[in-house]
Amino acid sequence: MDLTTIIDALNDAQREAVTLPAGSALVLAGAGSGKTRVLVHRIAWLAQVEAVPLHRLMAVTFTNKAAAEMRGRVEALLHHSARGLWIGTFHGLAHRLLRRHAETAGLPETFQILDADDQYRLIRRLLKSLNLDEGRWPPRQVQWYINGQKDEGRRPKAIVETGDPFQHQMLQLYTAYEAICQRSGLVDFAELLLRAHELLRDHAELLSHYQERFHHVLVDEFQDTNTIQYAWLRLLSGESGNLFVVGDDDQSIYGWRGAKIENLHRFRRDYPDHRLVRLEQNYRSTATILNAANVLIANNENRLGKKLWTEGTQGEPISLYAAFNEQDEAYFVVERIKQWLEQGHLRSDAAILYRSNAQSRLFEEKLIQAGIPYRVYGGLRFFDRAEIKDALAYLRLIANRDDDASFERVVNAPPRGIGARTVEILREAARSRQQPLWRAAENICETKALPARALNALKQFLQLVDAMETDVREIGLSEQSKQIIERSGLIPHYQKEGEKGETRIDNLKELVNATRQFEYEHGDSNEEGIPILHLFLAQAALEAGDAQADEAEEYVQLMTMHSAKGLEFKLVFMAGMEEGLFPGERSLEEVGRLEEERRLCYVGITRAMQQLHFTFAESRRRYGRETYPKMSRFLREIPPELLQEVRMRAHVSRPVTAAPAARPTGLLDDSCGFPPGQRVMHNKFGEGVVLQCEGDGSQIRVQVNFEKGGAKWLMASYANLQVV
DNA sequence: GACGGAATCGTTTTT
């Protein structure tokens, strides 16, 4: 293979990043600037030019989708399989390490992964067993606390008591929770990362083995890493320091769940010799759209700084529709989509983005009325469905009897006469003897501490699971799951539920198909000696996400702005652009949250390739009440000349000129000093347009979008602005 | 254990 395939068709910045010498590097990759491309080509470069064997490379992503895409593109570029290349999510790779070294990590070989829902249930159960009031100690909060501590790499022992009773209680719960997980062989998502980190940190020989093995570590979406993930990367990249990270501080939208944008700054300090490359040329959006995005994001402070540009055309203005109410808003959007489709465009090129999932309903209704097929992202995923989790719980119990979470889940599902009272006794016995529920149940069957009927039912349950295991030991995974579903009695149970039960039964059949597919993909070649059942269960927990992605289908796309990250659409609607909704009222409380909302808006805008529409409702029913929200501040931050207000009924759009008079609705009006839209002249910066003002008296600050320098905040009393 | 009425409560999400 020759070099040209790898570096041709890259722009200068991309090529610079791809061909950097070994060492640490930070690639600041703006939206649509070819970030995945750089990662993929970097891998190919290292493999082909630097002659680094693929198995000495590790690439880390956040989603399975990104990992799969990257692997596919590497293979396409190299024209051969990329087996041996470790590429996966943080969680997936951590899981792999823990499976390989379960014993060293202090875990049973049979350990199982606890997903967020399992974790929540386990915590509720814990609260109950400790007789704590759920109202006073909300399980969600406990869960948040525990995960937050783990994300920061802190074990209970490392937490210093402040004397705060709340903290004290949380700490107690964290400790108790850990004990349950440990004796049940359960590992939650945060624990995967923490354990993997500790495994490497505390075992010098393992650490040096992996440090030696991985000459290069590449990281995608680096701005989303949390403390423990960063620590993990530091450890792994170790001495060589060959850490190649790609990220965009302006697209950091997961701070609320532990992502540390500071990691970008930390990286710069911790790797003083790193190379920095900015990817600013955008290949996705029109100049108008990029302009709006640039000006908006310029309102954030502490950016690493980046300005997207394009060689492409100006494109159409961004439209702004002030709807009467939320019905009208949905109607408008669907009308526009109709027109777009009439022009012969694809449904899948159009997306409706919103801040919160609840907003999808109205759009769905109107789309149904219009007979336009659509797809809503981010609903219940296949492996999260109750019936699937029930069936999986049986499989998990077979793999590991100590799994208390699964035991509780199916001990009386379907109902078999083991009621709350019996389970209560079991829990108590388990707690006092520090045993898993299964063991406690076995013991209780000996002691006759139960009424005959319950005892009988319990014995039958224990026998059922044991029998399932013996009968199923020698057969393939799909056959196993099929038999277990049948013998569990779940199907007749759901049959009683009528129509809803039918879909559940269909889903169970689908589960068998999934196991068959998994078997087909993984064959008998048990990866590194790990039983296929364990591999499947881990995948069910870790890759529940994109199980049913029928990308080929033709649907209008509905999703939150969060889930839109990484995607692009020719036509984008950003709906509900209202104060209180976006930015949400809660994001005003905490400092930093508003900036994250603004980044989210930036992410939304930069999804659009050709056409962008903003909509908001002047009246919106929320929680059954009529509200009259104001237009989102984010829209005020966008230069008016980029926006075109739309009145739908006449299908005439009113061009917006600089003069405020051209904005009769007064949407963008503001009461101080210079009206937004006013053209002004500054001695140093030249001509520009006023975006907004704030403050009063001599403290008035004006934000001006200069033709040369972009948006800037100026003190009106010093700036000596001249009206043009 | 199933059912129904009352009470409660409302971001964002991947793993």
Place this chain on the structure above:
DNA sequence: CGATTCCGTC
């Protein structure tokens, strides 16, 4: 408003 959870009754 509407989904989910809780609690009391049969």
